[in-house]
Amino acid sequence: MAGLLKLEVVTPVKYVVSEDVEIVMAPGTLGEFGVLSGHTPFLTSLKPGRINYKDSSGKERTIFVSGGFSEALPDRVTILAESAERRRDIDIDRARAALERAQQRLAEEKAENISFERAKAAMYRAIERIRIAETKGM
Ligand code: ATP
Numbered sequence: 359m360a361g362l363l364k365l366e367v368v369t370p371v372k373y374v375v376s377e378d379v380e381i382v383m384a385p386g387t388l389g390e391f392g393v394l395s396g397h398t399p400f401l402t403s404l405k406p407g408r409i410n411y412k413d414s415s416g417k418e419r420t421i422f423v424s425g426g427f428s429e430a431l432p433d434r435v436t437i438l439a440e441s442a443e444r445r446r447d448i449d450i451d452r453a454r455a456a457l458e459r460a461q462q463r464l465a466e467e468k469a470e471n472i473s474f475e476r477a478k479a480a481m482y483r484a485i486e487r488i489r490i491a492e493t494k495g496m
Contacts, residue, residue: 364435365434374442379412386405399432404437421444
């Protein structure tokens with residue numbers, strides 16, 4: 359088994375996770391990547407999606423991340439996220455309401471407007487939050 363590495367996920371308003379983990383998978387803008395202890399250092403931006411990791415007892419966990427940056431070092435992964443929540447902290451009713459608002463805006467806006475792009479991004483965030491929240495046991 360590979361050694362543990364420290365995963366830290368922070369946003370401008372909160373500390374989401376600080377724990378020792380076996381492996382981290384994250385949604386890089388160039389594709390999903392995985393980090394184990396001893397990884398070569400690298401820095402990448404993140405797109406909206408999910409961070410999956412195995413905690414020190416081997417349990418799989420999921421965090422929603424809306425985008426940001428990740429720095430991997432041999433003994434740690436630091437994620438600076440725009441917003442992020444652990445699966446259990448996702449308010450599914452709030453995400454459903456956000457999805458409805460986004461769909462409403464998409465129906466009203468023209469595709470070339472910036473508000474259309476914003477609504478698309480909000481819709482994607484809401485769908486991903488709902489999917490994660492509906493997945494059992496992570
Ligand atoms: P909303 O319209 O509901 O605010 P959003 O996608 O615009 O959704 P973000 O800008 O990504 O929200 O996040 C703003 C703050 O609210 C962050 O701190 C984020 O963690 C929190 N947040 C957003 N949606 C949820 C949710 N469904 N459950 C828990 N926290 C949430």
